[in-house]
Amino acid sequence: MPDPISDPTATVPTADPTLEVALHRLDSDLPPPAYAHPGDAGADLVTAVDVHLAPGERALVPTGVAIALPEGYAALVHPRSGLAARHGLSIVNTPGTVDAGYRGEIKVLLINHDLHEPIELARGDRIAQLVIQRVERAAFVEVDVLPESVRGAGGYGSTGGFGSTGPAKS
Numbered sequence: 001m002p003d004p005i006s007d008p009t010a011t012v013p014t015a016d017p018t019l020e021v022a023l024h025r026l027d028s029d030l031p032p033p034a035y036a037h038p039g040d041a042g043a044d045l046v047t048a049v050d051v052h053l054a055p056g057e058r059a060l061v062p063t064g065v066a067i068a069l070p071e072g073y074a075a076l077v078h079p080r081s082g083l084a085a086r087h088g089l090s091i092v093n094t095p096g097t098v099d100a101g102y103r104g105e106i107k108v109l110l111i112n113h114d115l116h117e118p119i120e121l122a123r124g125d126r127i128a129q130l131v132i133q134r135v136e137r138a139a140f141v142e143v144d145v146l147p148e149s150v151r152g153a154g155g156y157g158s159t160g161g162f163g164s165t166g167p168a169k170s
């Protein structure tokens with residue numbers, strides 16, 4: 001087994017994608033969602049249109065693709081880290097959820113978080129990534145009293161702030 005830590009040129013074997021997902025391209029001039037590297041979790045999505053985002057502005061951007069996921073799966077629309085770090089480009093509802101039953105065009109609700117600079121995107125630019133995951137559907141069973149847990153009802157900072165964990169200081 002190659003060791004990528006001692007030998008950075010070693011190639012780590014990764015399984016080929018095996019889950020078949022029906023893809024309908026609404027715009028045949030645009031590339032389909034694609035994984036940039038073996039082992040990547042996200043397949044990149046492109047914008048089907050040119051987009052101008054003023055600082056703070058958001059836009060619902062078409063990607064030119066529709067999919068049919070198998071039951072028991074969802075596709076999550078995640079931002080791309082590089083665009084977030086360099087330009088402040090993100091997604092308002094990150095991660096967006098594409099349901100297995102959805103047959104419409106996948107759209108991305110982009111937002112420019114930069115305070116000063118606009119963002120210009122050209123048709124075909126990679127704007128987001130689609131992460132396909134198995135999901136459970138719950139049977140919600142109503143009870144009068146929930147089972148006890150160590151956390152209990154503590155939340156919203158109950159373990160403290162930036163420091164090590166412990167009771168919140170008032």
Ligand SMILES: O=c1ccn([C@H]2C[C@H](O)[C@@H](COP(=O)(O)OP(=O)(O)OP(=O)(O)O)O2)c(=O)[nH]1
Nearest residue numbers: 077093095096097098099102105106107108109
């Ligand atoms: O980033 C996203 C998020 C959602 N969708 C599509 C696929 C999804 O199946 C559908 C509905 O999404 P969601 O359930 O998050 O939105 P909603 O406001 O609850 O709409 P609905 O009432 O149609 O469920 O919109 C996208 O194309 N991109």
Ligand SMILES: [Mg+2]
Nearest residue numbers: 097098099102
């Ligand atoms: Mg919904």
